[in-house]
Amino acid sequence: MEATQYCMKKNSHDSTNSIMKLFFLWTIKLFKVGSKKDLQIEDLFGPKTKDKSTNIGLELTRHWNTEVSRCLKKINENKDRDPIKLPKPSLFRVLFFTFKWEFVFLGMLGFFNEVVSRLSQPILLGILLSYFRPVPLIPIEHALYAAGALVLMNLMTAISSLKLSATALGDSTPGKVVNLLSNDVNRFDLSAFFVHFLWLAPLAALVTLVLLFQEVGVAGILGVAVVFIVMPLQSYTGTLSARFRLQTAIRTDERVRLMNEIISGVQVIKMYTWEIPFTHIDHKKSRTSVKITKGNAKWGASEVASTLQDIDIEILKGKLVGIIGPVGSGKSSLLQTILGELNLESGSIEINGKISYASQEPWVFGSTVRQNILFGLPYDDFRYNEVVRVCSLQKDFQQFSNGDQTLVGDKGSSLSGGQKARINLARAVYREADIYLLDDPLSAVDAHVGRQLYDKCVRTHLRNKTRLLVTHQLHYLTNADHIIIMENVTIFYLF
Numbered sequence: 001m002e003a004t005q006y007c008m009k010k011n012s013h014d015s016t017n018s019i020m021k022l023f024f025l026w027t028i029k030l031f032k033v034g035s036k037k038d039l040q041i042e043d044l045f046g047p048k049t050k051d052k053s054t055n056i057g058l059e060l061t062r063h064w065n066t067e068v069s070r071c072l073k074k075i076n077e078n079k080d081r082d083p084i085k086l087p088k089p090s091l092f093r094v095l096f097f098t099f100k101w102e103f104v105f106l107g108m109l110g111f112f113n114e115v116v117s118r119l120s121q122p123i124l125l126g127i128l129l130s131y132f133r134p135v136p137l138i139p140i141e142h143a144l145y146a147a148g149a150l151v152l153m154n155l156m157t158a159i160s161s162l163k164l165s166a167t168a169l170g171d172s173t174p175g176k177v178v179n180l181l182s183n184d185v186n187r188f189d190l191s192a193f194f195v196h197f198l199w200l201a202p203l204a205a206l207v208t209l210v211l212l213f214q215e216v217g218v219a220g221i222l223g224v225a226v227v228f229i230v231m232p233l234q235s236y237t238g239t240l241s242a243r244f245r246l247q248t249a250i251r252t253d254e255r256v257r258l259m260n261e262i263i264s265g266v267q268v269i270k271m272y273t274w275e276i277p278f279t280h281i282d283h284k285k286s287r288t289s290v291k292i293t294k295g296n297a298k299w300g301a302s303e304v305a306s307t308l309q310d311i312d313i314e315i316l317k318g319k320l321v322g323i324i325g326p327v328g329s330g331k332s333s334l335l336q337t338i339l340g341e342l343n344l345e346s347g348s349i350e351i352n353g354k355i356s357y358a359s360q361e362p363w364v365f366g367s368t369v370r371q372n373i374l375f376g377l378p379y380d381d382f383r384y385n386e387v388v389r390v391c392s393l394q395k396d397f398q399q400f401s402n403g404d405q406t407l408v409g410d411k412g413s414s415l416s417g418g419q420k421a422r423i424n425l426a427r428a429v430y431r432e433a434d435i436y437l438l439d440d441p442l443s444a445v446d447a448h449v450g451r452q453l454y455d456k457c458v459r460t461h462l463r464n465k466t467r468l469l470v471t472h473q474l475h476y477l478t479n480a481d482h483i484i485i486m487e488n489v490t491i492f493y494l495f
């Protein structure tokens with residue numbers, strides 16, 4: 001990897017006077033350059049000498065060593081103490097001692113900003129306004145002093161805010177780099193500033209309370225009391241939000257980790273062309289395709305009798321399951337339940353895999369035969385021809401005026417019941433799925449074509465898929481893996 005090293009200019013903050021530092025005038029040169037052209041990395045200053053990572057690192061190491069020796073000394077003094085209670089070096093102590101003056105300075109600025117300046121402004125404004133009453137309460141000199149003090153306070157607040165943000169957010173270049181690199185470090189940085197609010201906020205509240213009492217008496221205290229009463233609620237919501245943030249962070253970490261694993265995993269799988277074996281592993285993960293436990297369902301809420309009653313089935317992956325039973329016994333309704341069209345009133349259903357469905361009533365829409373089979377999916381020459389072959393549609397295509405480009409549906413040629421049934425089946429088979437629900441596809445074709453469809457399509461072409469085949473032609477089912485017999489809305493026998 002190519003590394004670029006920039007020789008940065010010396011930071012002019014180191015060699016400038018206090019006034020320039022206070023009003024940030026030392027940055028003007030940089031603004032001038034920036035107004036003429038886009039700033040490049042070479043235009044920027046390096047960090048201040050005292051903020052250079054080497055200097056900070058050395059200082060941090062020195063304090064860390066002191067902390068370690070302090071702990072060792074304590075351990076030597078109390079040799080027979082419980083090892084769990086022995087003192088451990090504290091990083092927080094080390095950080096505090098390394099940056100103590102910056103920390104204290106930050107606290108002082110915070111005090112000036114939050115307590116002195118913020119609270120004195122309304123008082124000064126009050127004094128100023130009292131001059132503008134019909135009968136002025138103060139002489140003009142006092143009003144002018146108040147106005148001047150107000151302007152000064154605002155100016156000082158602006159400067160101290162600048163100073164605060166500059167100090168708190170890390171004006172050192174390494175600090176900025178780390179900020180960019182890690183969001184968490186940014187939060188850690190901010191906490192150095194916000195920790196001062198632990199003492200600033202109660203102090204500001206106390207001063208406000210005194211001022212309010214002076215101005216409005218007991219009513220003011222009542223107002224503040226309400227704020228204090230609401231405080232536990234606020235602290236509770238704060239704790240809740242912290243807990244949720246932690247959970248979010250854990251989930252985010254987990255998601256990023258998983259995505260990393262997936263991406264690196266995909267690279268390895270692609271590199272060794274392991275796609276096919278891995279697809280099989282994925283499919284074998286769960287052995288069950290459909291499981292219905294104690295399922296009860298009816299089509300209309302007003303209906304007294306259930307359409308399906310006490311259904312308990314488990315259909316294993318890759319199996320051919322025949323569903324038979326008299327007219328109206330609920331065979332189609334069972335498929336509708338698996339499709340999610342008929343909801344269970346009680347019981348549970350678990351489906352693992354993508355479903356494709358051929359309805360009992362074959363249907364076509366006004367378009368070409370090919371579009372009726374593709375049904376919006378992209379055309380795959382090999383797959384399409386294979387589906388046409390196993391659904392015994394080749395001969396029909398030869399008979400059609402335009403082959404599979406013949407228009408069918410309302411305005412096109414009319415199809416025979418058997419042709420419609422096979423187009424209906426081909427549409428379901430063309431769709432790549434794990435579970436194929438075939439509702440009586442063999443009923444509208446003659447015995448010869450029916451046998452072809454069963455052997456070529458259901459048994460051979462779909463051999464690795466889970467197939468639920470509703471049929472009245474029991475003789476096909478001699479080689480089905482399982483047979484479900486529906487009798488009077490429930491499963492009568494299953495083997």
Ligand SMILES: Nc1ncnc2c1ncn2[C@@H]1O[C@H](COP(=O)(O)OP(=O)(O)OP(=O)(O)O)[C@@H](O)[C@H]1O
Pocket residue numbers: 299300307325326327328329330331332333334360486
């Ligand atoms: N879409 C529907 N809306 C309302 N009731 C329905 C619907 N489909 C089926 N039923 C009702 O559910 C019951 C079971 O019908 P279903 O169609 O499931 O039987 P089947 O075993 O598939 O019959 P067939 O062998 O004639 O196809 C019947 O009483 C029927 O009236």
Ligand SMILES: [Mg+2]
Pocket residue numbers: 331332333360439
């Ligand atoms: Mg039916």
